[in-house]
Amino acid sequence: MKLQNVRGTQDILPEDQKYWDFVFNVIDKSSEINGFEKINTPIIEYLDLFEKGTGENTEVVSKQMFEVSRFGNEKDDDKRIQILRPEITPGIVRSYINHNMQDWLKPIQLYSVGPCFRYEKPQAGRYRQFWQCDFESFGNEDPATDARMISMAWSLFKDLRIRNIELEINTIGCKKCRPQINDFLKSYFSKKKAILCKDCQARLATNPIRILDCKKVNCQKAAKGLPPFTKQVCDKCQDHFQQVIDYLKDAKVNFKVSNNLVRGLDYYTRTIFEISLKSDKNRQTTLLGGGRYDNLIETYGEKPTPAIGCALGIERVVSVLKKQKIKIDISEKTQVFVAQLGEEAKRKAMTILEILKTEGISARAALSKNTLKSQLKLANKLKSDYAIIIGQREILDGTVIIRSMKEGTQEVVEQETFVNKLQEKL
Numbered sequence: 001m002k003l004q005n006v007r008g009t010q011d012i013l014p015e016d017q018k019y020w021d022f023v024f025n026v027i028d029k030s031s032e033i034n035g036f037e038k039i040n041t042p043i044i045e046y047l048d049l050f051e052k053g054t055g056e057n058t059e060v061v062s063k064q065m066f067e068v069s070r071f072g073n074e075k076d077d078d079k080r081i082q083i084l085r086p087e088i089t090p091g092i093v094r095s096y097i098n099h100n101m102q103d104w105l106k107p108i109q110l111y112s113v114g115p116c117f118r119y120e121k122p123q124a125g126r127y128r129q130f131w132q133c134d135f136e137s138f139g140n141e142d143p144a145t146d147a148r149m150i151s152m153a154w155s156l157f158k159d160l161r162i163r164n165i166e167l168e169i170n171t172i173g174c175k176k177c178r179p180q181i182n183d184f185l186k187s188y189f190s191k192k193k194a195i196l197c198k199d200c201q202a203r204l205a206t207n208p209i210r211i212l213d214c215k216k217v218n219c220q221k222a223a224k225g226l227p228p229f230t231k232q233v234c235d236k237c238q239d240h241f242q243q244v245i246d247y248l249k250d251a252k253v254n255f256k257v258s259n260n261l262v263r264g265l266d267y268y269t270r271t272i273f274e275i276s277l278k279s280d281k282n283r284q285t286t287l288l289g290g291g292r293y294d295n296l297i298e299t300y301g302e303k304p305t306p307a308i309g310c311a312l313g314i315e316r317v318v319s320v321l322k323k324q325k326i327k328i329d330i331s332e333k334t335q336v337f338v339a340q341l342g343e344e345a346k347r348k349a350m351t352i353l354e355i356l357k358t359e360g361i362s363a364r365a366a367l368s369k370n371t372l373k374s375q376l377k378l379a380n381k382l383k384s385d386y387a388i389i390i391g392q393r394e395i396l397d398g399t400v401i402i403r404s405m406k407e408g409t410q411e412v413v414e415q416e417t418f419v420n421k422l423q424e425k426l
Contacts, residue, residue, distance in 0.1 A: 008120070008128025010315075022328045026159045027113060027133050027312075030089075031376065034152050035368025036135060036332055036375035038113040041091035043115060044068055047081040053090040053265025057207045058220070059199075060086045064118040066128075084117035087265070088134035089293070089309055096138060097302055106139030109368065113314075124319070125285035131314035141294065142305035143240050146271040148367060149248030149308050153288055154253050157275060158357050160317065161326050165287065167254060170261035171241035173233030173241055175295055182208050182233045184341035191220040206414055212262040217402040228259035231319070237270055240383040244271055271308070271339045277320065288312045335426060338365040341391035348390055350419075352400070359419055361426065379405055385426060388418065 012020060031038065045067070054061050068082040085091055092110055095101075101108055113133045120126050135152070137145060150169065157165055173181060185208035193201055196211065197220045203210045212223055230238075248255055255273075261274050269302060272291030280286075290310025297305040321328070336356055340349040349365050356363035366381060369375050372389065380386045389401040389410070400418045402425070403410035413421050 006128070008122040010127060016336040018341055019321050020314070022162065022321070023314055024113065026208050027111070029364070029382075030152065030156050030159060030407060031135070033112045033364045033366045034109070034148075034381075035366065036109040039092060039110045039112050040114065041085075041088065041095050041112065043081050043085050043117070045085050045094070045192045047083050048386055049090050050083065050086065050096055052299055053093065053267055055086065057203070057210065058266055059210075060118065061118055080266040086115055086118045088112050088114065088132055088311065089136065089267075092134065092136050093296055093300070093329045097297065097300060101138070102302065102305065105287075107145070108138040109136070110138075113295065125313070125316045125389060127315060133314060135290075135311075135314040136307065136309040138297075138305055138307045142272075143243035144247055146240075146244045146292065146308055147251065147253075148350075149310060150244075150248060150255070150271075150273050150288065151175065151251050151253050153273070153290070153310050153312075155353065155357070156256075156312070157287070160270070160321070162287075162320050163324055165261060165275055166276045167272065167273065167275050168258035168261050169244070169248075169255050170232055170258050171230055171237055171270050171286065172272055172291075173230075173237045173267060174269050177233040177237055178209075181229055183342075184229055185209060185211065185226075186368075188226055189222065195222055198218040207266070208260055208307060213261055222259060223262065226260055238292075240270055246356065247347070249407050252354040258374060263289055263291055267296040267299070269294045273310070283318045286313070287316050287317055291397075333362065334366075334384045335374070335386070336371050336422060337382060337384040337387045338363060338380065338389050340365070340367070341370075341372055341389075341393075342393050345390045349413045350389060351363050352390070354420075355419060359423070361422065362411065362417075376403075376405075384390065386422065388422075
């Protein structure tokens, strides 16, 4: 017998643990300051959870899942087919429903880290067992929620110090828009059916939006001349997306609108987004992807609940950290904590965070916390040197308060000069 690991899996050796620990540490810190609470769900779930949610026609469900069965001849008492989870979101949604989270105070923000399983051809950045970090937010359909999720994801990569990445966003409309989008895509791709792969020829009749997610060269060539299908979405969805864009601009988040961007799962609606390396032109190894799924909970027979989430591939991130030769220091501390009071101040805080990080200052915030006391308590826990405090008065005056967390003293400075003042103090 030749001893070896199962194809498509890997051993994480001691020399690589520092990268994994660093990524987990950054995720935990980002989750805490953004108000996400940790949840763990089983790696074994029922097949119909993913058939109904992820989509029967998606490649994930139709080709990539591993079935779980009892070893030997004895039958399992449970007649429903069990599988190893291919992704985390449906499991968290199931837990949301099972534990009556509908009755909890909204928004509910959860995150989870753990292994997933998909039958794929093993290659760089693709494993059959892989680790995902998953962020989910339930109960708020405000475009600001989309922008905050995207901004958090973008900041996460800045905290990981990964270079040369790009953020792409798009809208795929709501379920009312989908028939018009499907008709538009069928009309376009029916003229190019001959060059589509067999899978996409079948998708043309059942789920044409999936063609845009195909990685086959001919299918990608066929999609290159496609006019932006976002013009097919309703006015309400277009307005929602424009507000997301405006919020991201306010927060100084770099992004580009990718008109034909889609995600590989059926439950997405409205805003979708991906983060990948700029060198990965065909998005073969996306580092993070996500979007809204306002209809998913309703799909399982519950009352409609707006939701948005994203997932990060841990192996891919670790691979990039090593390739970019990023030095790992798990003990890195937060120099400045940005505290805010009020909606306008939250928007300004997002801008201040990006300015500080651009200047090389380690900064964090807790945009989900509404009291100054709770935010300063977290600043102390993170051992921040200083806190920047901004509220309604500071918004009107064009100032910020710089507070020394060690001495408890503070001073008011102009927003135009606060960076220089901080750099002097640091």
